[in-house]
Amino acid sequence: LRQGFAEVIYCAGKTAEQVVAIAEKLSAQGGGNILATRATPEVYAAVLERIPDAEYHSLARTIMIRRGKQEKIGNILVLSAGTSDLPVAEEAAITAEMMGNHVERVYDTGVAGIHRLLSQTEKLRYARVIIVVAGMEGALASVVGGLVDRPVIAVPTSVGYGASFGGLAALLAMLNSCASGVSVVNIDNGFGAGYQASLINHLGEN
Amino acid sequence: LRQGFAEVIYCAGKTAEQVVAIAEKLSAQGGGNILATRATPEVYAAVLERIPDAEYHSLARTIMIRRGKQEKIGNILVLSAGTSDLPVAEEAAITAEMMGNHVERVYDTGVAGIHRLLSQTEKLRYARVIIVVAGMEGALASVVGGLVDRPVIAVPTSVGYGASFGGLAALLAMLNSCASGVSVVNIDNGFGAGYQASLINHLGEN
Amino acid sequence: LRQGFAEVIYCAGKTAEQVVAIAEKLSAQGGGNILATRATPEVYAAVLERIPDAEYHSLARTIMIRRGKQEKIGNILVLSAGTSDLPVAEEAAITAEMMGNHVERVYDTGVAGIHRLLSQTEKLRYARVIIVVAGMEGALASVVGGLVDRPVIAVPTSVGYGASFGGLAALLAMLNSCASGVSVVNIDNGFGAGYQASLINHLGEN
Amino acid sequence: LRQGFAEVIYCAGKTAEQVVAIAEKLSAQGGGNILATRATPEVYAAVLERIPDAEYHSLARTIMIRRGKQEKIGNILVLSAGTSDLPVAEEAAITAEMMGNHVERVYDTGVAGIHRLLSQTEKLRYARVIIVVAGMEGALASVVGGLVDRPVIAVPTSVGYGASFGGLAALLAMLNSCASGVSVVNIDNGFGAGYQASLINHLGEN
Amino acid sequence: LRQGFAEVIYCAGKTAEQVVAIAEKLSAQGGGNILATRATPEVYAAVLERIPDAEYHSLARTIMIRRGKQEKIGNILVLSAGTSDLPVAEEAAITAEMMGNHVERVYDTGVAGIHRLLSQTEKLRYARVIIVVAGMEGALASVVGGLVDRPVIAVPTSVGYGASFGGLAALLAMLNSCASGVSVVNIDNGFGAGYQASLINHLGEN
Amino acid sequence: LRQGFAEVIYCAGKTAEQVVAIAEKLSAQGGGNILATRATPEVYAAVLERIPDAEYHSLARTIMIRRGKQEKIGNILVLSAGTSDLPVAEEAAITAEMMGNHVERVYDTGVAGIHRLLSQTEKLRYARVIIVVAGMEGALASVVGGLVDRPVIAVPTSVGYGASFGGLAALLAMLNSCASGVSVVNIDNGFGAGYQASLINHLGEN
Amino acid sequence: LRQGFAEVIYCAGKTAEQVVAIAEKLSAQGGGNILATRATPEVYAAVLERIPDAEYHSLARTIMIRRGKQEKIGNILVLSAGTSDLPVAEEAAITAEMMGNHVERVYDTGVAGIHRLLSQTEKLRYARVIIVVAGMEGALASVVGGLVDRPVIAVPTSVGYGASFGGLAALLAMLNSCASGVSVVNIDNGFGAGYQASLINHLGEN
Amino acid sequence: LRQGFAEVIYCAGKTAEQVVAIAEKLSAQGGGNILATRATPEVYAAVLERIPDAEYHSLARTIMIRRGKQEKIGNILVLSAGTSDLPVAEEAAITAEMMGNHVERVYDTGVAGIHRLLSQTEKLRYARVIIVVAGMEGALASVVGGLVDRPVIAVPTSVGYGASFGGLAALLAMLNSCASGVSVVNIDNGFGAGYQASLINHLGEN
């Protein structure tokens, strides 16, 4: 049995019809929440016609179909460095919420203004798992990793230009973090970070 | 306060004298276990002169100085793909053990003989966190990630030749895993995987 | 004499007029089937005006002009990992069919759900040659290569994002396969895999 | 049952003791030939002490333990471009021989002297499978692929300097071959090419 | 004094107005031919309004303004591998012609059909300088370099897909050519090859 | 006239004799200090025989020949992240000192322990130019750049392993710094950073 | 307190509304100049509606809101190699001007016509800081660095094609400059160069 | 008939015995000069025993066996940037001399001291072909290419460290040269440059 908290549809490379068909089938099966990632507004429009309570988060490009009452446990903290990282940060946060986790968001805390981050120490310490979303030089993961003794999941983003090479600079920086307790997912993979954070957060429950 | 279960010395780029000095200082402070990674036999010899109960694991290149009685909680599973991946797998396993975790080892379960892995399903399901160590094409992480609903920490190794480009092939494969719940640490970074696995495993305890 | 089973036109970088001219010339020569790869709908429309029995496969982007009665021998198996890999998988399958081979398709058997693959062992064993089409981490080639003692031709696809670097991750993984008997063609080169599989499959006949 | 013609030990990353132990165990089991690749002279010396009829090919760095009478079928052609490619070419040829294939060798036929290759057309046509071993620009695979309608397995080698980047130039060239019917294995992977060639060559037999 | 045979305008990154202004100024100065490379049809339209005898080659994207009577010396041979390489090959040929050289073109002689190339030996031997234009694996440069004792200028093109990485595969292959006498210009740089070929061809005259 | 504060000899790729000859010639000319970088102990021994007051810094691998009384102006701060970065940090610091600058050193202030850095704010603010030396993920440059309004010169080091790719990870991170006022020199180029810092520091004097 | 001479808004990845809101807030605060970089004409139009004296530089894609009377000190020289480098050069020049510096521009002085550069020696010597903007091979930075004893900030641009790999060629060249006193910012980062040049230029003032 | 001026043996990857055998056979055939490149002192010692008049150039690592009286035509100029580039520059110069060309050498003319180069304009203009050898940022090729209207053959060297990536920086810079008339050979390929320069220089003679 896989996770059970939510079924996930990855929309990239699927037609609107394919997504609708999968969503309807999952919806008919009853069960938990349904989450569709990388969904365009067109895909959402098609889903909405058949599933009227489907919601859409345009920044995160996710469709959320909430089913039943879900108990949420906590606490997952999502940190992001800059405004342009928000879509990925929200994909991570929404994924974790749909899978039954309390999520705290602290955005726009890039390392160039380190005091903004340091003023959030209470939230940093309260979290069980921390997701750090950052593009460009990806330095936030190392600073956060050094401040906490909780698992940090780092998400490099493709935000940047020139020698960021589509997120490669942030990815390499995060993999080479001098702070212990940091692991990394694919560039822009907010979903993957939210999913693993949920698995970790639920460990204490079983 | 950082972790507390064990103090860690990273020996690469340090002289034997520097390592000995740090180890003695930590040892004098009392407290928990001391672990030194990437330690050559020469560094161990120097440490042994001053700390007679220091142990050495030559494959993993770790020095272990055990202090007090440590309670271990469980369960972390370390899987590795091939014989040449053992040094990295052992670095991960020893790190987790020194930080107070029960560690189960299942080695030599490369995907080219998938039935060896499938015959270990009980251990796979019993584990709370799984560390997957693999070089070459790094495919083991994806297969394991698909079999379990537990967090998987993937460690690419530099094992291979030609187009493995020093572990790059395994690293990229693991970052692109189609299985959910997989995150990745640096090439050959057994320590980092063991450390994060311990953080995750101890979440349930607090 | 080259192959003889089918003439092939590679449409990328050719104008519709150029493709039509080549197709008409080949068609006039009589002989075997004609296959055009990487054909846009516009190119097909132009061909159809002059060759009314030309067929089109929009997913695989191939034009097929069937000529005479062709004996098919078997058996080539085309496996693919995910929905987005279908265009490449179909290019491979159609190429092999047009060149006189029986082709079996087993799609959507990614390694994250290994049991779907394992439930196909009969088809795996019945095949003389196996084409494995996969993007992202490309792990399917290694798992299949370990299950069979038949030649496996691996086709990395550009499916993925971020650190897949346009198919590079899958390509490197397949080249580093720890399973014996696996060779690799260019990213997205379904044609090349289907062509070589046909050459191999026909060896037994001569 | 895997291949059965020969058991293979990959010596890289194994101690002499480990190789000897595996070789003795396989030898005791009876059965077919035993082949050890990437074996240093030291490893061979250790094996020889326990298995006196073990042979060594110092250029190919292979140990061969021949058992029973093996029927050989044909015909696999191994072509190589330059003198420095010989170790890889021999690894391929010996692997194929140990697995029950007749092997023809044509060495030193680089494309800079194309007439040497063209004077071998009889051998090219007589072969059922062709292995092409080349470093530097790897152009030989394309020329051979254009001359024959048989499967060509290309092996890039790390021979070269500067912008060959350890075999990358030859690898990329072979993957982009404009000739149909060419697939590629890892840089310097003579074993992999010989193994797949044997699988292909034996297809006609079953 | 630079070359004197022709003035050259590189249009990429310039507005139509900028190109027109430069062209008019050069034209007013009298003197030799004027060549504009990488010119879009829009740029040509703008130039034509002010310089009515300006000609356009849409494939090569060049504008040619011929002035005075130019003596041509010979002989430069431009070879290309495939249909998609024509724009680059024509840029090279036109550049050489505008600078006062006789140019012979032999197109579509890829190495996968080596006999087409070999049937052109007379032209190969008659040439003083040879420009080889090829994408994908770029093998043509090595084969030609081995057939002649004349300087060969190799132009890699961005033709290809997947692991051609925008012409990188051909570039690396040409730099690693095992044939002597081959040098290389930038990917798709037909102009640069034509220009250097002209410099070389005119050496005998001074 | 170039700088005048010190003459510099770059020893890499020069024989001991060549270095001695240059040093003697410069010394005979009188004038300012002489600095030799990348000098092995052997080179120093050879220099010492002819110039008895030559000093050696074995960590930084520099030879220093001090001449006359040099006025020093201030203030350049050299920050480094880890113990292994010291050779590069010292090359930078010594270069700046030899060129007439007061240099303050603050070592071992990696971002994983951000409070160590924050406790140095007085020194940060007192400096006119700051050199930041860091390997692995190179995050220190961004944090420092955000804390000060002075020019920061970042020096990536080759310290690290795996996906640090010889300093590439730190280099890319520093180039993508989200903090303003940061520029970057080559990997391990302590000399270049010290030299430019001196040029900047002396601007106020003229 | 950060810089004080000008507040900066980086528009990439922000909506017009977000930029307008930030600009209005900064404008209301009174204080110094406001500069917005990477601003599209649409963003400018939106800003103009609310801040009627906002100016736009379409080539540099910057919005300038000038406030109060600003004293300018000097002298920063911006050199650029080719016409296509102008947008980046202007972003650098405007940034420096908005922060209170006199800026001299010398454009179109590529190294292929070295005498144009050499005829500008007076300006080169008069400058306190020099920004060198160049794409393609980026050689201008080294030549300028060798001519002056002032800090040179090199900005590689993405101008070029083929093996320029989006500015990588120029970036690597500038990092490897054999001239002392050169540091480098990200590809196309005119802002970063102008900002650091201003920090350096103002050092003499404090 | 190939070139005829000299026979060449490339020693890398050949045993001393193989080199001696080839040298003796060529020597016995009579004919022109014999040149062996990439020859170690051991290989030379072995050759010397059999061919007593063989000479050795230890910096260029070439063996020269001069035969008969060779007419030399001119003029090839070899320029190099730094002291460490000398081995490659000498390989180029000696190759050209052995093939019957007058060679002028101008060494140590890096672009950081452009006036040294500019003081050599007479030699620059007198040359028919120019070979430019440079590592690090490889800028010399562009500057020279802009000064002359003769073909320039650029040889990038692996001299440098860090982001020179084994000569890649110089290679890319040279390929992207903004000067016309520059073509490039492989990193450190002095031989290839000397060979092509000879082909070009002899064109005027035929």
Ligand SMILES: Nc1ncnc2c1ncn2[C@@H]1O[C@H](COP(=O)(O)O)[C@@H](O)[C@H]1O
């Ligand atoms: N944004 C994402 N990036 C990567 N993988 C995803 C993403 N969203 C969902 N997935 C994965 O895709 C699976 C669903 O794939 P599919 O069955 O093709 O819709 C989920 O179970 C996840 O493992």
Ligand SMILES: Nc1ncnc2c1ncn2[C@@H]1O[C@H](COP(=O)(O)O)[C@@H](O)[C@H]1O
């Ligand atoms: N999808 C493909 N990718 C690579 N090569 C192809 C593809 N389809 C066809 N080809 C090759 O292109 C040749 C035809 O090329 P052309 O003569 O240019 O039409 C065929 O003989 C094949 O070798």
Ligand SMILES: Nc1ncnc2c1ncn2[C@@H]1O[C@H](COP(=O)(O)O)[C@@H](O)[C@H]1O
């Ligand atoms: N030279 C080689 N390169 C890559 N793989 C090899 C090589 N030689 C043997 N192998 C593979 O390694 C397997 C044996 O691995 P092991 O059990 O570790 O000795 C064989 O069955 C082959 O699949």
Ligand SMILES: Nc1ncnc2c1ncn2[C@@H]1O[C@H](COP(=O)(O)O)[C@@H](O)[C@H]1O
């Ligand atoms: N560690 C270093 N890295 C790069 N360049 C250096 C280094 N040390 C010195 N240099 C440069 O090398 C020049 C001297 O080179 P040379 O004349 O070959 O000894 C100095 O003027 C510096 O520009």
Ligand SMILES: [Mg+2]
């Ligand atoms: Mg931590």
Ligand SMILES: [Mg+2]
């Ligand atoms: Mg899982």
Ligand SMILES: [Mg+2]
């Ligand atoms: Mg197999």
Ligand SMILES: [Mg+2]
């Ligand atoms: Mg073929």
Ligand SMILES: [Mg+2]
């Ligand atoms: Mg030739």
Ligand SMILES: [Mg+2]
């Ligand atoms: Mg700052």
Ligand SMILES: [Mg+2]
């Ligand atoms: Mg300077």
Ligand SMILES: [Mg+2]
């Ligand atoms: Mg020129």
